[in-house]
Amino acid sequence: MAGFTHYPKLVRNVxxxxxxxxxxxxxxxxxxxxxxxxxxxxxxxxxxxxxVAHHDAQNFTRLYGSVFCDQPLEVxxxxxNDEVAPDGDWVQDExxxxxxxxxxxxxxxxxxRKQAAxxxxxxxxxxxxxxxxxxxxGQAPTRQTRVFLRGSVF
Amino acid sequence: MADEVEVTxxxxxxxxxxxxxxxxxxxxxxxxxxxxxxxRSWYHVMSGTSWDLGVNVAGFYHCTQTGKTYLAVxxxxxxxxxxxxxxxxxxxxxxxx
Numbered sequence: 001m002a003g004f005t006h007y008p009k010l011v012r013n014v015x016x017x018x019x020x021x022x023x024x025x026x027x028x029x030x031x032x033x034x035x036x037x038x039x040x041x042x043x044x045x046x047x048x049x050x051x052v053a054h055h056d057a058q059n060f061t062r063l064y065g066s067v068f069c070d071q072p073l074e075v076x077x078x079x080x081n082d083e084v085a086p087d088g089d090w091v092q093d094e095x096x097x098x099x100x101x102x103x104x105x106x107x108x109x110x111x112x113r114k115q116a117a118x119x120x121x122x123x124x125x126x127x128x129x130x131x132x133x134x135x136x137x138g139q140a141p142t143r144q145t146r147v148f149l150r151g152s153v154f
Numbered sequence: 155m156a157d158e159v160e161v162t163x164x165x166x167x168x169x170x171x172x173x174x175x176x177x178x179x180x181x182x183x184x185x186x187x188x189x190x191x192x193x194r195s196w197y198h199v200m201s202g203t204s205w206d207l208g209v210n211v212a213g214f215y216h217c218t219q220t221g222k223t224y225l226a227v228x229x230x231x232x233x234x235x236x237x238x239x240x241x242x243x244x245x246x247x248x249x250x251x
Binding site for chain 2 (some may be wrong): 014015055091092093
């Protein structure tokens with residue numbers, strides 16, 4: 001007889017992350033996906049530019065994470081409860097960006113001079129679908145960035 | 155038979171290396187898995203949760219609605235039969251006479 005008798009728990013719970021510069025590409029522990037497949041970083045964030053990403057929020061009860069950057073950032077977590085896209089299609093990767101993210105759960109002003117106070121966040125879920133935006137509100141392009149969003153399934 | 159299966163919005167089929175007597179799997183990624191044995195009825199396996207059933211199947215269909223996740227899959231044979239079965243001679247032959 002196989003099965004799990006404890007409440008669900010998840011080790012691989014990185015939903016979104018941006019790490020600049022990306023670490024060298026190497027195999028992960030016990031065949032887990034390489035970190036480069038999780039890292040959404042593509043290029044430095046210019047002033048007033050944003051990283052935006054979406055994820056299914058339904059699997060998680062709480063969201064938490066950390067922020068580090070050499071520039072001040074604005075981090076926003078918002079949720080959509082749309083059951084379908086505006087055109088009536090069922091939700092899929094291609095139309096996640098068109099949903100209505102009416103429930104803003106978190107708007108955090110990250111200040112690199114106040115790492116302890118502004119370098120972490122925690123939010124519950126307010127909707128079915130998650131949108132995360134990380135905006136550079138500084139005066140120069142980012143040189144070092146570490147933004148992680150993880151989800152707790154229980 | 156243990157495998158890790160990548161699951162995406164495109165419907166995929168995981169075939170076991172031999173028929174199973176018991177299947178257990180766990181969604182070890184961060185998106186919901188949709189699972190079907192016949193590609194008609196589908197049910198979901200949330201992140202971190204597992205699904206198991208005593209069933210003899212060649213494989214199963216899987217997909218996500220959005221994103222990508224991973225299934226840790228174990229398929230067990232109910233009986234492990236030795237390569238060479240003993241032939242029914244000897245005692246049976248004696249009782250038949």
